[in-house]
Amino acid sequence: MNQKIIDFRTEPGAYRHWKIEFDGPVAHLLMDVDASAGLFPGYELKLNSYDLGVDIELYDAVQRLRFEHPEVGAVVLRSAKENVFCAGANIRMLGKSSHGHKVNFCKFTNETRLSIEDASEHSGQVYLCAVRGTAAGGGYELAVTAEHIMLIDDRKSSVSLPELPLLAVLPGTGGLTRVTDKRKVRRDLADVFCTTEEGVRGKRAVQWRLVDEVIPPSAWNEKVASRAKEFSEKSDRPRDAKGIVLHRIERDITDTAVVYKHVRVELEKEKRQATITIAGPTEPVPASVEAAQALGDSFWPLAMARELDDAILHLRLNEPELGLLAFRTEGDGKAVLAYDDFLAAHGAHWLMREILHYLKRTLKRVDVTSRSIVTLIEPGSCFAGTLAELAFAADRAVMFSGNRAGDNRAPAAIILGAANFGAYPMGNGLTRLQTRFLGEPETLVKAETQIGATLDAEAANDLGLVTATFDDTDWNDEVRIMLEERASFSPDSLTGLEANLRFAGPETMETRIFGRLTAWQNWIFQRPNAVGEDGALKRYGSGQQPVYDRNRV
């Protein structure tokens, strides 16, 4: 079912499943899924159930609320349908999907939910959730992304995670982890909750910490409005600022390339490799933050981030056979650093803050992409500050030592910036350099003293910033052999290896969602008890009971 290209670009005018209503500093994000508008044929999105297409719109809405609506301090997630909040991921869609599609769908859903929490935590745009009707499975998983959950006490509205009893899978897009880590539900009550089809309603939902308050129907509208207002008033977003417009990302897709303005992706199918080249800024930094805002979405850091974000999502869903991503850059490292400094200097400005957090999220998207990542640091590149993170996000970074014969561009260099020491924490809460140097904290200290220095291959290698260096004599052969070898390995084992090696150090709710919960769900997503012909995902709704292999493993 993955024949057509899945396009992550959309805009409110094209939404089929969501509506946004504005009421001054409060926005209402209404789920109103068009059952007939599934991303693929073969299923109907009844009862506000969702597929990847619904989530693509949600992701777009969350992004636009941040960039286009500085005046919004609180967002209320709710359903536009009368008797249902959201029935979760569509089961027929899951039953028909390939393993790879299910996994990537869940990953994107997780990222989108984390972006909602990121808005609440970092952007002064706090999400509330008003649950009227059933919030089941993915519906409740969506609700728990909100900082405050209101449940109507109408004797029928409930929250539930019925995946296990109904479908023999987990509430695997963050649900289990948020129940334990965010809501801190007592483990035995969580066990009851996750094995009870009908879920929990009324006061018990508050007692069990599943929602924050229940509200009688008579007070519902008023209470939801007043809570939203209350949260919006705590926001530090500028009420009278004007947002910028996120225009449709322009790109040109051919068999061998995806070309954006600042990002170029070369597809080498026989090598199972995609090379992503990012062009550094060609314009000097704007004279003022107002001038930067006037550039809107053409301001380089934002434009580049949007293109990179789209490129990664495109590769994940549409090019599953390209198991290796090679990052390259072209341009002037000092110019990249100038943009970093500009963003840092104006970090208190709402738009610059949004851009910094978006860069952070985009780099995190790289971190959790299940492809081998190699960064190639060559003459003419600009691995400085923000772009140097691509070297530290990679499984390996190799650096060209000296010059290529006949190439008069500057030798390869890494320039560290302040941004490498705090602006872009990974999911584990540490910077990529902190994670890298967990075993040698003294190197981290030393690296920080080198901010602004142009580090050539030898210096970068001595500082532990790159995996290996090769000169002109060896570069082509060594890189070719490394990439060929990587491409020869089992993609599954690489996925497991990379998921483990990339996130050393502390765990957070976020790393747990991707590291522990995802892995268990992936395991279950292959088991015949779930996905076999007689398994629960396949038989759901057929009137036939699933047949289980009763052996524990």
Add this chain to the structure above:
Amino acid sequence: MNQKIIDFRTEPGAYRHWKIEFDGPVAHLLMDVDASAGLFPGYELKLNSYDLGVDIELYDAVQRLRFEHPEVGAVVLRSAKENVFCAGANIRMLGKSSHGHKVNFCKFTNETRLSIEDASEHSGQVYLCAVRGTAAGGGYELAVTAEHIMLIDDRKSSVSLPELPLLAVLPGTGGLTRVTDKRKVRRDLADVFCTTEEGVRGKRAVQWRLVDEVIPPSAWNEKVASRAKEFSEKSDRPRDAKGIVLHRIERDITDTAVVYKHVRVELEKEKRQATITIAGPTEPVPASVEAAQALGDSFWPLAMARELDDAILHLRLNEPELGLLAFRTEGDGKAVLAYDDFLAAHGAHWLMREILHYLKRTLKRVDVTSRSIVTLIEPGSCFAGTLAELAFAADRAVMFSGNRAGDNRAPAAIILGAANFGAYPMGNGLTRLQTRFLGEPETLVKAETQIGATLDAEAANDLGLVTATFDDTDWNDEVRIMLEERASFSPDSLTGLEANLRFAGPETMETRIFGRLTAWQNWIFQRPNAVGEDGALKRYGSGQQPVYDRNRV
């Protein structure tokens, strides 16, 4: 291949694969695998490769060193074979094993390795590893359990994790996690290490933090001896104390029961359930620590722990269809508390310390057992202190309120003891009660004020110690329905659910091994690229290259 009963009971006289040599305060644990003595037919354990049988002996040796040899302060792990340290888990065995056997084999291996680290950390019996020859895959995973790794610098001895390139699986019994979390190897170097068949040797192994020192052949024997002596001298174990003997555990196995002295397991195959009943102490606590030691392995806490440990391992490997474990106790709660108090009072005595840590490890073994666990707290039971942990380790605990008609035993009670507030941390570093009350720390404080109080069903329920209470009218039906419902669910989804809900709160190297790494390995252990007819695990050694599906998921 799992037809015969796997017996975890062994003793040095019966070892086929290990030798222990003693040199005063230093013991040498020599791996000398008998290739012809595999646990199952169909493979040869060449090159010190191992199967579950080899690990069962290792586990036994580690236990005996702690209990039988108080004089030993340092243990040197080494190979008795000339050119190989250990080639890791036997690949033909893995290729022929069922998914369930592979997973349970890896789990036990992980537990055994953690027990080695537990000895180093808590028991004053520090493990060193002396690597001469190849330490490949599971061989290196075993080496990194040691606190200090010595590698001979003979130009051929090396450490490696070749699982990924050779077998398309992960170094999944703790290897990856110890490389990042314990050895803190830089992530890109770890990536190179884990994808390089031939591994790393000599000084580079030290530079990459893979071993602690390399030693020239001329100094090898002397240096290994002096390092071991040095570590043993730091030990706080009593050099002139006498150990106790761990006698063979007596048990009687029938179709419907496994009966030990203090532990009785009833097997109800049609219900897919095993009921484990633990009898509290019948003798008063010994008059002195010397009297306790004189009891040897018949001292109740130790005897009970050994039987429970054996029962759980037996159920895991030999009764995979029994998906539900119900814990019961019988006896006098105050008597259990008296033993707890005795152990705590003499916690500085080497043997009492060992017993406390063994109880801790046994409870951890319950935590990571992939079976649903329900604790039934009934009249006549003794859920006090150490045994109350079985209520907090359970997915659910239900408690009988009041008396059964015609039963004049004491009503069900929970008695908290000091042991519930620190003696038995889970893998996450928190006690079970701390983990339980993450969302309501005030309840934890309140619970501690109730130490020693006899809490009836209502009081225990009010304190959040149990999931539900039922009186004589409802007990039989409610418990039956709960257990029947549990047994109706997909075992795989329950495994995933329980692995996620049981370990809220902080992550440690240990929770990561079981939670993240195991899940990824389990996933890979099902993928055709590893275990399919053309997969790497099946084709290894056949001369045929594996065939991979190149799609990333």
